[in-house]
Amino acid sequence: MTGRVYNFNAGPAVLPLPVLERAKEELLNFENSGMSVMEMSHRSKEFESILARAENGIRKILGIPEDYAVLFLQGGASLQFAMVPMNLYREGKPVDVLHTGAWTKKAIQELDKLAVYRLAATTESEKFRRLPTRAEIQFNPGASYIHICSNNTIYGTQWREFPDPGDVPLVADMSSDILSRRIDVSRFGLIFAGAQKNLGPAGLTVVILRKDLAEKAGENLTTMMQYRTHIKEKSLYNTPPTFAIYIMYLVMDWIEKEGGLSVIEKRNEEKARLLYNAIDRTGFYYNPCEKKDRSYMNVNFRITGDREDLEAKFVEESKKAGLIGLKGHRSVKGLRASIYNAHPVAGVKSLVDFMDEFQKKNG
Numbered sequence: 001m002t003g004r005v006y007n008f009n010a011g012p013a014v015l016p017l018p019v020l021e022r023a024k025e026e027l028l029n030f031e032n033s034g035m036s037v038m039e040m041s042h043r044s045k046e047f048e049s050i051l052a053r054a055e056n057g058i059r060k061i062l063g064i065p066e067d068y069a070v071l072f073l074q075g076g077a078s079l080q081f082a083m084v085p086m087n088l089y090r091e092g093k094p095v096d097v098l099h100t101g102a103w104t105k106k107a108i109q110e111l112d113k114l115a116v117y118r119l120a121a122t123t124e125s126e127k128f129r130r131l132p133t134r135a136e137i138q139f140n141p142g143a144s145y146i147h148i149c150s151n152n153t154i155y156g157t158q159w160r161e162f163p164d165p166g167d168v169p170l171v172a173d174m175s176s177d178i179l180s181r182r183i184d185v186s187r188f189g190l191i192f193a194g195a196q197k198n199l200g201p202a203g204l205t206v207v208i209l210r211k212d213l214a215e216k217a218g219e220n221l222t223t224m225m226q227y228r229t230h231i232k233e234k235s236l237y238n239t240p241p242t243f244a245i246y247i248m249y250l251v252m253d254w255i256e257k258e259g260g261l262s263v264i265e266k267r268n269e270e271k272a273r274l275l276y277n278a279i280d281r282t283g284f285y286y287n288p289c290e291k292k293d294r295s296y297m298n299v300n301f302r303i304t305g306d307r308e309d310l311e312a313k314f315v316e317e318s319k320k321a322g323l324i325g326l327k328g329h330r331s332v333k334g335l336r337a338s339i340y341n342a343h344p345v346a347g348v349k350s351l352v353d354f355m356d357e358f359q360k361k362n363g
């Protein structure tokens, strides 16, 4: 397999091999343009077509309604933590936050500077090992919007069903699980995601928003910060990350050729099932999260007794076996396998085999 490893990195992360192969083939001369996509004017017909293909691809795959815009921005998901309140927050209408981990904490840090907010629910006192239950969530019907993180990349939890906020727009950070499953976009006011996990390379941020929400922004908001600008200019107000958008188009094409989101979703369920089964089977490993909230994208596990010595050995030896990126995030320690869309079932099987072997030698 061309010397490639099984890549469990949390992001930037593994990309589909057919996408990389196609990018390689097209690198020097894209569709007889005589140049690489990297060398093209973002105002050229060729690039406009690439941009349209990326947009149409994600629209088709996710079933994005007509009254939603798809924007290709920069600044990462982190800039959205500021851009969302700048555009959607209204005085006297505090933002509701479902605080479920490190990435909602980052969103809160920006809200501290920009808006009034309240926590509609949090599981911080339980170290974010689970998500709030329906009964624990108290939404304010007068909120500007609700902030939720659909998949907590670091703590390894994922909302299986989204809470129903009534008429208040639901704003979701889907950085680490966008396009991993089918969702009903019309239930969200705005969805944002850094591209570097399920969409393509780093440097691109995708924002999907109901167009009328963009009109809430004050006229004095600086031009680049306004969603309105990017809707009006079709993500071409300034130079967008052209090559990252091109790769995203190839990823969208790959998803369609694989059979669309229902196929991807099933495969993700299978990978998660294989891995959690291996973790639960013997008691040598454990997953710290509540079962019903377990992430299908970022699977955290520890060696029982929180054996940091053995976990370090696991990382070391797995690396030698061609399994890369299994060290857990420094804030939760232990081990983490990120198994995004492009991670093959064979990679997960290989990890499960390695886990069994490791246990035999060290258990």
Ligand code: PMP
Binding pocket: 011, 075, 076, 077, 078, 079, 103, 149, 151, 152, 153, 173, 174, 175, 176, 194, 195
């Ligand atoms: N939100 C989530 C859920 C993430 O996983 C990340 C990145 N790991 C971010 C936000 C921040 O993304 P970026 O680095 O693109 O700003």
